[in-house]
Amino acid sequence: MNDFLMKTYNKKPASFVKGEGIYLWDDKGRKYIDALCGLAVTSLGHSNPEISNIIKTQSETLIHSSNAFNIKPQEELAEKLCLLSGMDKAFFCNSGAEAVETSIKIAKKYGNDKNIKNPKIIVMEGSFHGRTMAALSATDGEKVQKGFAPLLDGFIRAPYNNVECIEKLVLEHNDIVAILLEPIQGEGGIIIPDKGYLKNLKRICDSNQLFLMIDEVQSGFCRTGKWFAFQHDEITPDVIMVAKALGNGVPIGACLAKNTAADTLTPGTHGSTFGGNFLSTTVGLKVVDIMQTLSINDNAKEMGNYFQKELKEKIANKKTVKEIRNKGLMIGIELVNECINLAEVALKSGLIINITQDNIIRMLPPLIINRTQIDDIISILNKIID
């Protein structure tokens, strides 16, 4: 603990000094399995040699110029991300929340351009979109919003995974401009909507000229076995937000958009000093390149299936376990009772996990994980859940 840090986190008693692959070491030399990846960030493992090399080379060449000039790797990464996601254009920033802010600005500007006085965005119950003022206003829950009134106006909240309710809201309000949601709710407890849910939302959006804006900050970059989770529903949204795994630990975020949404922001309407600089976009290019070379999607899918099978066989039948949910390597184990101290118990056993919604174990392990390493995680879980 440090008296000079604002107390925004209840920190757990560990100080890591080194990482390699799926492992971390603390200052006492203890080794841990990182089944959380710094919350879906270090998907290609800690100290990935190719990424370390590119950081070294690029930092010795040029880290930063300014968005007032052309930045070649930024242009290349924009093109790559657009090809992978089906979007037309990218805006680079430094975090997930900033990517969400960008999408909200796109929706509001779209509404303003259509002379809608108070454009509204439908957001979901159980959602999480980040901690900046617009992102926390779009987020559900007292935990995130309490103490920050007045929140940003213009959000209508709907139950997740409920198409009828959205249809009704769109009929009732003529000032809705967009729907913003996660394709799988991460912080909400790994909530996976029904197959076809996003397809239905896209249909509603298309017939009412609304933007479908998908927050892929946690679920993106192969975590669910596809580049982006919305691709399981075979749709192309109007806007998507990415961050986390794109930099494997180097801060980067992006808002990608298609058609009208891609041209809504014009010179002077948005910007970022650091967003998309030489260092972060060169790393982003390398991350995408490694993911493609290793067919990391296939590993996420295969290991996700193996994880699911092992969890079903060894964990699901425990009295303390209510439900196990996963899509690829986005994994939630819902327990019957509150288990907020379990992350610390796991830490003592050499495993890093996270507890969300007070009773759900969340794991977002590295996408390079193998069967033996999954067996090691299950063996620790087996002991601590009891």
Ligand code: PLP
């Ligand atoms: N959106 C989602 C779905 C997230 O899970 C998060 C962070 O966990 C964010 C947005 C905010 O990202 P950041 O913490 O990089 O601002």
